[in-house]
Amino acid sequence: MRQGLTASPKVLHPKYFYDERGSTLFDQICDTPEYYPTRVESELLSAHAAEILALASPDNILELGSGASRKSRLLLDRWQPSGDATYLPFDVSEEMLGSVAADLEKEYPHLAIHGLAGDYTAGLDHVPDPLGRTLWMFIGSTLGNFEPAEASAFVSEIAGRMDRGDSFLLGTDLHKDEAVLERAYNDAQGLTADFNLNVLAVINRELQANFQLDRFSHLAYYCEGRRRIEMHLVSEADQQVYLEALDLTVAFSAGERIRTEISRKFLTGEIREMLEDAGLTVTRSLVHESFPFALTLATKT
Numbered sequence: 001m002r003q004g005l006t007a008s009p010k011v012l013h014p015k016y017f018y019d020e021r022g023s024t025l026f027d028q029i030c031d032t033p034e035y036y037p038t039r040v041e042s043e044l045l046s047a048h049a050a051e052i053l054a055l056a057s058p059d060n061i062l063e064l065g066s067g068a069s070r071k072s073r074l075l076l077d078r079w080q081p082s083g084d085a086t087y088l089p090f091d092v093s094e095e096m097l098g099s100v101a102a103d104l105e106k107e108y109p110h111l112a113i114h115g116l117a118g119d120y121t122a123g124l125d126h127v128p129d130p131l132g133r134t135l136w137m138f139i140g141s142t143l144g145n146f147e148p149a150e151a152s153a154f155v156s157e158i159a160g161r162m163d164r165g166d167s168f169l170l171g172t173d174l175h176k177d178e179a180v181l182e183r184a185y186n187d188a189q190g191l192t193a194d195f196n197l198n199v200l201a202v203i204n205r206e207l208q209a210n211f212q213l214d215r216f217s218h219l220a221y222y223c224e225g226r227r228r229i230e231m232h233l234v235s236e237a238d239q240q241v242y243l244e245a246l247d248l249t250v251a252f253s254a255g256e257r258i259r260t261e262i263s264r265k266f267l268t269g270e271i272r273e274m275l276e277d278a279g280l281t282v283t284r285s286l287v288h289e290s291f292p293f294a295l296t297l298a299t300k301t
């Protein structure tokens with residue numbers, strides 16, 4: 001937080017969005033008519049779950065940034081493991097993870113549910129190495145929140161943790177019409193704006209700060225040159241904010257922005273290249289026809 005708020009321009013890591021309220025808001029955003037990625041990725045998963053499971057043939061499914069595990073259920077519903085099987089949802093939002101894991105235990109009594117609470121950008125050393133073949137999943141286009149070099153490094157780290165025969169299912173949003181993209185991050189109900197502003201409430205609570213949420217506004221737009229949505233909070237006035245836990249005063253001028261998220265929109269070729277550079281072999285590439293979005297399955301051979 002100190003680094004980001006004293007940088008120029010100011011920037012915050014998107015992982016800070018996801019306290020209990022942020023996670024709930026994100027889940028609600030997924031249901032808005034404008035936020036096509038959830039709908040489209042769900043359609044791909046529903047249509048191809050049996051094929052993905054047949055190709056990966058997993059004994060375990062380990063999901064990074066699992067959130068509400070809603071789309072994951074589309075795979076879990078069709079998963080018929082031959083022996084002991086474990087689903088390992090990994091998320092930074094401990095509150096969300098706890099309640100989701102409790103629900104999943106009831107819904108899937110034949111599966112062991114092993115929730116992993118933590119920050120996956122802090123390294124995957126503590127991720128258990130479950131017995132048998134593992135399907136790693138990173139869906140929801142969360143990889144789009146990473147800068148290009150960070151994304152490649154993270155995919156390489158995952159590939160490095162995978163054993164031979166393991167698979168990796170990656171869900172990534174693709175470049176498309178600017179108006180469709182911008183609508184998705186500016187829903188009419190204002191849920192994305194609330195989600196964006198909620199990060200200031202997180203800072204207020206966690207670092208005893210005095211951000212006034214009504215003195216900042218939500219801004220999201222597509223940056224064509226970098227093929228990414230950028231989400232910002234814009235200061236409505238000249239103002240100062242004090243973060244007691246850091247003993248830090250941050251000055252904002254009117255119109256100054258904090259960049260809170262990037263959401264990159266990929267080309268299919270660059271996804272394949274990233275996976276192959278990490279030493280994986282792409283076995284299936286599924287692209288939604290009306291709203292370009294990719295689900296890519298790769299294995300470690």
Ligand SMILES: C[S@@+](CC[C@H](N)C(=O)[O-])C[C@H]1O[C@@H](n2cnc3c(N)ncnc32)[C@H](O)[C@@H]1O
Binds near residue numbers: 030064065090142
């Ligand atoms: C864009 S949401 C996607 C959620 C879900 N996978 C989906 O497709 O709907 C990103 C998820 O990743 C989690 N997350 C974000 N940063 C994280 C981090 N550094 N470590 C672990 N989880 C993280 C968030 O809590 C959230 O549940």
